[in-house]
Amino acid sequence: MARPRTTPRTVEHPELSEVTLQQALEALADPVRRMVVCQLARAGGEKGCGTFETPVSDSTLTHHFTVLREAGVIRQHYRGTTKLNSLRTAEMEARFPGLLPAVVTAAEAEA
Amino acid sequence: MARPRTTPRTVEHPELSEVTLQQALEALADPVRRMVVCQLARAGGEKGCGTFETPVSDSTLTHHFTVLREAGVIRQHYRGTTKLNSLRTAEMEARFPGLLPAVVTAAEAEA
DNA sequence: TTCATAGTACGACCGCCATCGAACCTTCAG
DNA sequence: CTGAAGGTTCGATGGCGGTCGTACTATGAA
Incomplete structure (x- = not known):
């Protein structure tokens, strides 16, 4: 039967x-x-x-993704061997109004 | 002559x-x-x-004030033996629009 | 001048976190 | 089945930062 030999890879996400805070x-304080x-x-x-x-290694990057995910900043899911990431923009806005835009805007302006 | 025996105490503040960021x-990530x-x-x-x-000692608190001051978040000046602190609200808003209000609002809401 | 009050400076300690490399797991292509 | 690509897990390491106590300085009051 065409069934995965193990459980398919899933990712846990916290409720916002x-x-x-x-x-x-x-999560946002790390460069x-x-x-x-x-x-x-x-x-x-x-x-x-x-x-x-x-500027960091793959394993370090994995760590950073985990931190961002557990902080509710990003959502992750697998597609094949690839793991896709997206921002939980709306949920973050509901939970911490203005925070994410302020940080992103300031970061963009600084760069 | 009514003059201080040493230089009066002044405090250095960075330009915003x-x-x-x-x-x-x-600065804001510490509870x-x-x-x-x-x-x-x-x-x-x-x-x-x-x-x-x-919940911390006086000397630790001094450290935190220093960090906040060097991050441009607060302004400090002496009056007698007392050191007065205030937020650099407007300047912070100009430099990092929305950041301080977002953090304060979220912190108040959480408490 | 002497004392009390307010805050600082210094040094030490400790725990946490970002980082890495190596080994491993999962999926898809041949 | 086999290989390769994409990520993860694990353990070790190193540095930084929050904490404290103690000793100190500055100011104003008695």
């Missing part, structure tokens, strides 16, 4: 109501993670993990 | 243009510093160093 700020967020914002949609420009 | 976010900022926002004006409610 479970995310603290502390988590969100810590590499801000690069990721800005590149996502610029892309406007989904973006594969391997398509980001950062 | 010299402050990076990194500094601002790091104790956010307490300070929120209590200042609530006070609406100046507030002596000793009038803040925090």
Whole structure:
């Protein structure tokens, strides 16, 4: 039977109501993670993990994606071997009004 | 002559243009510093160093004030033996539009 | 002048987090 | 089945930052 030999890869996402301001700020306070967020914002949609420009190794990047995901900033899901990332823009806006736009805008302006 | 025996105590403040987003976010990402900022926002004006409610020692609090000042978030000046603190609200708004209000609002809402 | 109050400077400590490389898992193409 | 590409997991490491206590300085009051 054409069935996966193991469980398909899924990703856990927190409800934004479970995310603290502390988590969100810590997530956004790292320069590499801000690069990721800005590149996502610029892309406007989904973006594969391997398509980001950062100065760190793959394993470190995995760590940063995890932090962003657990902070509710990004959503991730698999398509084949590729993992796609997108911003949880609307949910973040509902939870922390103005925060994400302020950070992205400031980051873009600085670059 | 009624003159101070040593130089009067002054405090250095950065121009907001010299402050990076990194500094601002790091400053705001610490829970104790956010307490300070929120209590200042609530006070609406100046507030002596000793009038803040925090779980840390005086010397640690001094450290946090320094970080906030160097991040351009607060302004400090002496009056007698008291050091007064206030938010650089307008300048922060010009440099990082929306950031400080977003953080303060979220912090108030969480508390 | 002396004392009390307000805050600072300094040094030490400790824990956390960003980072890496190596080994591994999952999926798709041949 | 086999290989290769895309990510992950794991353990180790290193540095930075939050914390404290103690000693100190500055100011104003008695």
